[in-house]
Amino acid sequence: MSELLQRWVRDHAERRPDAPAVRLGERGMTYAELERASNRLAHLLLAAGCSPGDRVGLLIPKSPAAVVAMLGVLKAGAIYVPLDPGSPVIRLARIFEQCDDRWLLAGGDTGVLVDLLSAELPPARARELRVGWLSGATPPAVTPLTFDAADLEHAPEARISPRTTPGDPAHILFTSGSTGVPKGVVITHANVWHFVRWAVTYFGIGPSDRNSGHSPLHFDLSTFDIYGTFAAGAELVMIPPELSLLPHRLARLIRDAGLTQWFSVPSVLNYMAKFDAVRDGDFPALKRLLWCGEVFPTPSLMHWMRRVPHARFTNLYGPTEATIASSFYTVPECPASEEDVIPIGRACGGEELLVLDEHRRPVSAGEQGDLYIAGVGLSPGYWRDRDKTNAAFTLRPRTSNPEDRIYRTGDLAVMGEDGLVRFCGRADNQVKARGYRIELGEIETALHALGVLRECAVVAAPGAAFDAVICCAFVPVTGEHPTPAGMREALARVLPAYMLPARWLELEALPATSNGKIDRRALKERFTHEEVVVR
Amino acid sequence: MTGHRSLEERLAQTLVDALHVDVPSRETDLIRTGRLDSVGLVDLLLRLERQYGVRVDMEDLEIDQFRSLGSITAFVAARIEPAPTNST
Numbered sequence: 001m002s003e004l005l006q007r008w009v010r011d012h013a014e015r016r017p018d019a020p021a022v023r024l025g026e027r028g029m030t031y032a033e034l035e036r037a038s039n040r041l042a043h044l045l046l047a048a049g050c051s052p053g054d055r056v057g058l059l060i061p062k063s064p065a066a067v068v069a070m071l072g073v074l075k076a077g078a079i080y081v082p083l084d085p086g087s088p089v090i091r092l093a094r095i096f097e098q099c100d101d102r103w104l105l106a107g108g109d110t111g112v113l114v115d116l117l118s119a120e121l122p123p124a125r126a127r128e129l130r131v132g133w134l135s136g137a138t139p140p141a142v143t144p145l146t147f148d149a150a151d152l153e154h155a156p157e158a159r160i161s162p163r164t165t166p167g168d169p170a171h172i173l174f175t176s177g178s179t180g181v182p183k184g185v186v187i188t189h190a191n192v193w194h195f196v197r198w199a200v201t202y203f204g205i206g207p208s209d210r211n212s213g214h215s216p217l218h219f220d221l222s223t224f225d226i227y228g229t230f231a232a233g234a235e236l237v238m239i240p241p242e243l244s245l246l247p248h249r250l251a252r253l254i255r256d257a258g259l260t261q262w263f264s265v266p267s268v269l270n271y272m273a274k275f276d277a278v279r280d281g282d283f284p285a286l287k288r289l290l291w292c293g294e295v296f297p298t299p300s301l302m303h304w305m306r307r308v309p310h311a312r313f314t315n316l317y318g319p320t321e322a323t324i325a326s327s328f329y330t331v332p333e334c335p336a337s338e339e340d341v342i343p344i345g346r347a348c349g350g351e352e353l354l355v356l357d358e359h360r361r362p363v364s365a366g367e368q369g370d371l372y373i374a375g376v377g378l379s380p381g382y383w384r385d386r387d388k389t390n391a392a393f394t395l396r397p398r399t400s401n402p403e404d405r406i407y408r409t410g411d412l413a414v415m416g417e418d419g420l421v422r423f424c425g426r427a428d429n430q431v432k433a434r435g436y437r438i439e440l441g442e443i444e445t446a447l448h449a450l451g452v453l454r455e456c457a458v459v460a461a462p463g464a465a466f467d468a469v470i471c472c473a474f475v476p477v478t479g480e481h482p483t484p485a486g487m488r489e490a491l492a493r494v495l496p497a498y499m500l501p502a503r504w505l506e507l508e509a510l511p512a513t514s515n516g517k518i519d520r521r522a523l524k525e526r527f528t529h530e531e532v533v534v535r
Numbered sequence: 536m537t538g539h540r541s542l543e544e545r546l547a548q549t550l551v552d553a554l555h556v557d558v559p560s561r562e563t564d565l566i567r568t569g570r571l572d573s574v575g576l577v578d579l580l581l582r583l584e585r586q587y588g589v590r591v592d593m594e595d596l597e598i599d600q601f602r603s604l605g606s607i608t609a610f611v612a613a614r615i616e617p618a619p620t621n622s623t
Binding site for chain 1: 551554555556557566569570571572573574575576577578581593594596597598601
């Protein structure tokens with residue numbers, strides 16, 4: 001049995017209308033307020049001609065208004081596409097065009113960005129654009145608005161009967177693509193519903209919980225922050241993005257807000273541990289700490305488990321294509337050694353992990369193979385990209401059921417005798433840096449397009465406070481003298497900030513392996529070494 | 536004033552060296568524009584300690600102190616000994 005994602009808010013708005021649902025700093029909304037505001041938005045969208053299945057871009061900073069936008073779009077039967085207001089406008093326009101979007105919901109401080117985006121679209125597309133302004137004063141923008149925040153105040157509040165089914169897409173999330181074009185992962189209501197139902201039960205999330213909202217809204221961890229909270233009738237406490245720069249301020253927020261659940265990528269937890277931001281017995285209200293997206297370095301995990309012994313620590317694993325997480329491992333006690341490898345564990349309810357060889361046959365316990373995922377979390381595929389979908393999502397070997405699909409994660413793994421799966425690295429050039437999934441090839445493509453480099457290679461190397469820092473080694477074209485700062489500025493026009501290399505090294509030639517390929521391992525070691533020597 | 540001006544120029548150069556970013560103006564919001572992130576902040580703090588002798592305790596930091604070249608200059612100027620050669 002699965003339902004539509006907006007259902008949870010409606011249920012809690014009926015039963016506990018005044019319970020807090022979401023807040024950012026002092027600005028908060030109750031379940032009843034959230035329900036009414038999202039109804040009003042859905043009415044405005046429908047009145048303006050939004051149809052089931054339409055894509056609606058969201059260009060709104062993390063805020064309760066962004067959550068209203070998501071729910072309003074779902075109630076109108078449409079699909080939301082969260083856009084990162086920090087991304088370069090060229091990238092946003094490419095995603096917008098790829099989705100064949102006509103609708104854009106904006107608010108906060110994104111007024112200028114709306115104009116830039118509209119100017120970046122082909123004229124015919126820009127003319128079709130319908131913009132709704134949701135929060136804050138209407139900006140002196142050039143792009144005409146279809147409705148604004150005042151219209152939203154006065155729209156009808158009546159409930160709207162469902163216009164979609166659970167198998168329909170709820171949102172599309174864009175991730176880095178190796179050839180330089182971001183890929184849109186389609187996620188259905190049922191995909192999210194199944195994971196959230198399982199997680200709320202497994203973790204025992206309830207109405208008294210105050211859950212962190214740390215991840216950016218275009219990132220799939222935030223799907224769990226939002227719907228995991230609403231399914232339980234709990235409160236979502238959004239974390240201002242800038243706070244992630246300062247570990248002690250983050251710690252203070254966890255303490256002052258009395259958060260009971262923290263969920264993020266491990267790099268921020270690692271950052272807090274390295275700068276000693278967590279006190280002994282800190283965060284007395286914290287019941288559980290969950291992480292996903294990359295490996296949590298065991299020494300930092302041990303630090304956390306010693307300082308916050310009353311919390312439960314759970315590693316979640318899973319790519320966006322399988323919705324939030326597919327496996328889990330609750331660490332039973334503080335690891336004895338810094339060398340201990342924390343498993344990615346067992347499949348969550350309704351999911352399945354398979355470790356297969358190159359002929360897609362199961363490998364024996366203890367042997368390394370390619371990690372595949374099957375089950376209720378699998379996305380229908382990439383938005384309007386049959387080739388990429390067919391390459392990554394295939395039928396289970398020897399199945400006769402056309403619905404029995406498996407997804408190749410690109411991760412290497414071992415299934416132990418204990419039934420626990422352990423992650424062993426990547427089969428390709430994808431890396432995780434501060435939790436962001438980055439195809440190094442996408443950065444190299446953008447660098448080559450600058451036209452000033454004869455050769456370049458981008459690698460991820462460990463840094464002082466972070467496990468993976470993006471590093472670039474380059475060889476200029478003869479006669480060109482590009483500076484790292486100049487190249488970074490140029491790259492910032494096409495790539496999001498988290499993909500910009502932080503370390504640069506100019507060389508006369510890139511190191512090569514014996515068969516003539518770029519020796520990435522040697523480069524990585526060189527950057528690791530420089531980190532120690534120079535800094 | 537001369538001392539403050541030259542400090543700002545030196546810090547602008549440090550930002551280029553440490554963060555590999557151009558700083559369009561002393562008011563440019565380095566954080567909102569994505570120029571300064573947590574990797575960059577850690578690098579910058581290390582440089583401030585090594586090159587300027589300014590030891591910064593992460594615990595006492597506020598975001599606004601690092602928002603722009605102007606605010607970084609004010610932050611550093613308040614923490615270093617006045618340079619005797621440049622002050623008039």
